[in-house]
Amino acid sequence: MANEGKDSMPLLTVERLTKDFHIDHLQREIGVFRDLSFTLDKGQFLLVTGVNGAGKSSLLRCLYRTYMPSSGYAWYTSQHGHIDLAHAADVDIALLRREEIGFVTQFLRPRPRVSALELVMEPLLDAGWDWEEAQLHAETWLDTLNLKRDVWQGYPSTFSGGEQQKVNLARALIAERRLLLLDEPTASLDRIARAALVERLASAKQHGVAMIGVFHHPEDVQHLIDGEISLTSVVLNGAVEHVD
Amino acid sequence: MTVISSRPSVPLDAPRLQATPPLLRAEGLTKRYGTRMAMHDVSLEVYPGEVVGVVGESGSGKSTLLRLLNLEEMPDVGVYTLDIDGIRERDLFALPRFDRRGVQIKHIGIVYQNPHLGLRMKFTSSGNVAERLLIAGERSFATLRAAARDSLAASEFPLDRMDDPPRVLSGGMQQRVQLAKALAMKPALLLLDEPTTGLDVSIQATVLDTLKRLQRERDMTIVLVSHDLGVIRTLADRVLVMRGGRVVERGLTDQILDDPQHPYTQQLVHAKL
Numbered sequence: 001m002a003n004e005g006k007d008s009m010p011l012l013t014v015e016r017l018t019k020d021f022h023i024d025h026l027q028r029e030i031g032v033f034r035d036l037s038f039t040l041d042k043g044q045f046l047l048v049t050g051v052n053g054a055g056k057s058s059l060l061r062c063l064y065r066t067y068m069p070s071s072g073y074a075w076y077t078s079q080h081g082h083i084d085l086a087h088a089a090d091v092d093i094a095l096l097r098r099e100e101i102g103f104v105t106q107f108l109r110p111r112p113r114v115s116a117l118e119l120v121m122e123p124l125l126d127a128g129w130d131w132e133e134a135q136l137h138a139e140t141w142l143d144t145l146n147l148k149r150d151v152w153q154g155y156p157s158t159f160s161g162g163e164q165q166k167v168n169l170a171r172a173l174i175a176e177r178r179l180l181l182l183d184e185p186t187a188s189l190d191r192i193a194r195a196a197l198v199e200r201l202a203s204a205k206q207h208g209v210a211m212i213g214v215f216h217h218p219e220d221v222q223h224l225i226d227g228e229i230s231l232t233s234v235v236l237n238g239a240v241e242h243v244d
Numbered sequence: 245m246t247v248i249s250s251r252p253s254v255p256l257d258a259p260r261l262q263a264t265p266p267l268l269r270a271e272g273l274t275k276r277y278g279t280r281m282a283m284h285d286v287s288l289e290v291y292p293g294e295v296v297g298v299v300g301e302s303g304s305g306k307s308t309l310l311r312l313l314n315l316e317e318m319p320d321v322g323v324y325t326l327d328i329d330g331i332r333e334r335d336l337f338a339l340p341r342f343d344r345r346g347v348q349i350k351h352i353g354i355v356y357q358n359p360h361l362g363l364r365m366k367f368t369s370s371g372n373v374a375e376r377l378l379i380a381g382e383r384s385f386a387t388l389r390a391a392a393r394d395s396l397a398a399s400e401f402p403l404d405r406m407d408d409p410p411r412v413l414s415g416g417m418q419q420r421v422q423l424a425k426a427l428a429m430k431p432a433l434l435l436l437d438e439p440t441t442g443l444d445v446s447i448q449a450t451v452l453d454t455l456k457r458l459q460r461e462r463d464m465t466i467v468l469v470s471h472d473l474g475v476i477r478t479l480a481d482r483v484l485v486m487r488g489g490r491v492v493e494r495g496l497t498d499q500i501l502d503d504p505q506h507p508y509t510q511q512l513v514h515a516k517l
Contacts, residue, residue, distance in 0.1 A: 024507035025514075065496060067503040080261040090482050090496050091291055092261040111456075111478060112449035125460055 009077050010039040011179060011210045012063075017072035017086065019055065019062050032058045035072070038229055042178075043208045045201075045224045047215065050231030056214040059231070060181040062086070063212070064103045065093045076101075076179070098126070102177035104185045108168035110156040116167045117142065117152045123175040141170035144200065146192045162188055169197060173204075180204065182213030186220055194220060265327050267292045267465045268313070268433060273322035275308055275489075282308045283319070283489040288467075290433075292327075295459060295466040297480030297497065299473065299512065305489040306469045310437050313467060315348045326351060328432055349380055353426030357438035359418035362425065365411040369421045370396065372410065376428045391428060399424040400454045416447035423454070427462075436468045440475055452478055473516050477501060485509045 019032040033055035040046055048056045061067040063074055063085060074085040078100055083092060097103075111119070117138055124134035142152060145166040151159065156167050169185055182201075186194045198220050205211065205224055212229070215221055266289035275283040283305045290296045298306045311317045313324070315336060324336045328351055331339075336347055356362040363372050373392040374382075382388055396406055401420040410418045419439060426434060439455065440448040456479060459466060470476055476483060476497060483500040485493040485508065493506040504510045 021503070022505070024510050061502070066498045068495070068499055068505060078261060080263075083261055089260060089262070090494070090499075091289075091294070093496060094294075094481050095262055109477075111453075112446075113453050122460075 009075075009082070011042050011044075011077050012040040012212075013073075013075040014038050014040075014063075015073040015075070017059075017062060017074055018070045019058050019067060020070045033231055036229070036231075038227075040179075040210050040212065042210055043205055044226045045205055045211045045213070045221070046227050046229055047213060047218055047221070047225045048229045048231065049218070054231035056231055057183050059229070060103070060183050060212065060214065064097070064101065064181055066103070079178070100178045101181070102172055102175070102179070103181045103183070104169060104172040105183045106165045106168065106185060106187045108156055108164040108171075110159075110164070112157070113155065115153045116147070116156045116159070116163075119156065119167055120170040120174055123171060127175060137174060138170065141174050142166070144196045145170055146190065146196065162190060162193075165189060166193055169193075173200065177209060180209055180211045180213075182211055182215070184214050184216050187216045198224075262291065264292060266290055267327050268467070269323075269325050269327075270313065271323045273309070273312055273319045273324070275312065275317070275319045275322075281489055283312075286322075286486075286489075286491055288484060288491075288494075290465055290467060292465055293463040294482065295468055295480045297476040297483040298467065298469045298486060299471060299476055299483060300486035301471065301512070303488075304486040306486055307437060308489070309486070310354070310435050310467065310469050313433075314352055314354050314435055315344050326432060349376055350429055351432045352435065353429065353431040353433070354435040355419065355422045355426050355437065355439045357441050359410060359415070359422055362422040363410045363418065366409050368407045368409055369401070369413070369424075370406040372421055373424045373428050376425060380429060392424070395424040395428045396421070398427060398458065400450075414447070416443050416451060419443065419451055420454070423458075427458070430462075432465060434464050434466045436466060436470075438470055438472075439468070441470070441472065448475075455479060473501060473513065485512065 015037050017036045018034045021030045021032065023030060036059065038046070048059060050056050058067055062069045065085060069086040072086060076083055076085050078096060085093065117135065120138040120141060121134040124137060125131070147163060147166045151163060156164050165188060186197060189197065201211065201221065202224055213221065268290040271287045273283055273286040286309060288296065298309060300306050312319055318337055322337065325334065326336065331347060336344060339347065354362065370389065370392040373395050374388040377388055377391055393403060393406065397403060399420040401417060401424055405413070410421050413421065440451050443451060452475060458464060468479055480497045483495060483497050484491050485500065485506065487508050493500065493504065493509045500509060501513055504513050
């Protein structure tokens with residue numbers, strides 16, 4: 001049943017996960033990765049490696065269900081029970097996104113007329129926090145990531161790429177999560193922000209947060225890595241081609 | 245750490261995580277106008293606090309769906325329930341007309357794309373908002389006025405204009421009066437039919453902002469019809485894609501917009517500028 005033995009099970013068990021895109025106007029399947037299997041325990045950090053197009057980001061998106069996996073399973077041990085992320089109902093995935101699974105990218109999607117500070121506060125407000133408490137917490141995060149105070153009330157659509165990235169990271173990491181999917185979060189950060197982010201990830205790991213990440217500079221997180229998912233091949237027209 | 249590990253067996257009968265029942269459940273909705281099939285076998289569930297978007301081109305059945313959910317029209321076939329004390333077990337389409345109107349007034353709010361459908365253009369704005377409470381039985385002028393003021397304020401309508409009739413207001417302000425009217429009875433369900441279509445882009449942004457804030461503060465359950473995928477991405481948690489009166493795809497908003505499965509949804513998403 002749902003909660004039996006959940007502590008002894010891995011947090012995530014991925015079995016033969018496969019992703020193809022079917023593009024209707026091209027009338028073809030574009031393979032991304034095939035038959036991927038691995039496990040992840042609480043507090044573990046897996047690095048995803050591979051060349052461009054090997055499917056690193058697609059793997060993270062499949063686990064977050066932004067992409068629909070084509071086949072295979074991704075069993076996740078939630079606080080609510082055991083569930084296959086590849087086949088779970090949309091409402092259950094929405095629940096897990098609100099409470100347990102975070103997706104961290106470098107790209108912000110600014111909303112018109114919403115300040116940087118409020119964008120960062122939003123996940124906490126959605127979770128029912130008081131405005132003042134959420135604001136305090138958001139300010140701490142923006143400070144940590146070294147975003148200049150005088151732009152906090154500004155609209156991020158006018159920010160530089162690096163500033164937008166800081167807002168996005170703070171927004172993605174502000175609420176506590178059990179599993180973080182990290183898609184090149186350090187890619188174009190300045191040195192201070194990069195160090196601060198890695199320190200926060202290390203602290204999250206210590207507190208039992210599991211992470212799967214794609215990193216532009218893997219050396220930044222070398223000391224955190226417990227294992228590697230190597231996507232060394234790309235699938236072209238259904239045939240696997242090894243690229244290394 | 246083992247990567248590419250053995251494959252432990254996992255239970256195949258894992259139960260659903262979401263324990264809360266849906267607020268709205270509609271099953272098998274079918275509607276014909278003469279010989280034209282406007283809607284065929286459409287079902288949906290909306291959970292408390294969720295925003296479900298409905299997208300599709302003109303004539304896809306989006307607005308018909310909203311009219312059915314607002315109990316303005318009856319389907320030829322279909323069952324519709326709301327998980328609210330007193331009416332929980334009842335098919336709302338099977339209620340007598342008077343009771344149905346009662347459910348509509350008390351539990352459902354709607355904002356139409358065309359303010360002329362939702363407002364009396366020559367009444368005062370505050371009068372428009374208070375009308376629903378009046379129909380629901382409230383007779384104290386002071387209470388009606390206070391409720392209208394609260395509701396208009398929540399919709400971020402400028403209160404110094406609350407006694408102006410909607411016909412002298414801008415499109416954006418008319419939508420705020422509609423929103424205030426829809427919220428006046430604190431309904432369980434809010435229906436939005438293209439709420440920002442036809443507004444200037446800057447006004448659109450402020451109306452969207454108000455909707456987002458209200459949704460968060462009141463944990464409102466919303467069905468949102470829009471052909472604007474930007475509006476859908478901003479507000480909706482899940483999306484139904486309709487074509488020719490049928491649901492061709494449904495999913496989480498980012499999944500529908502970033503990895504559409506159905507050929508029609510791919511067309512729709514790729515047609516966005």
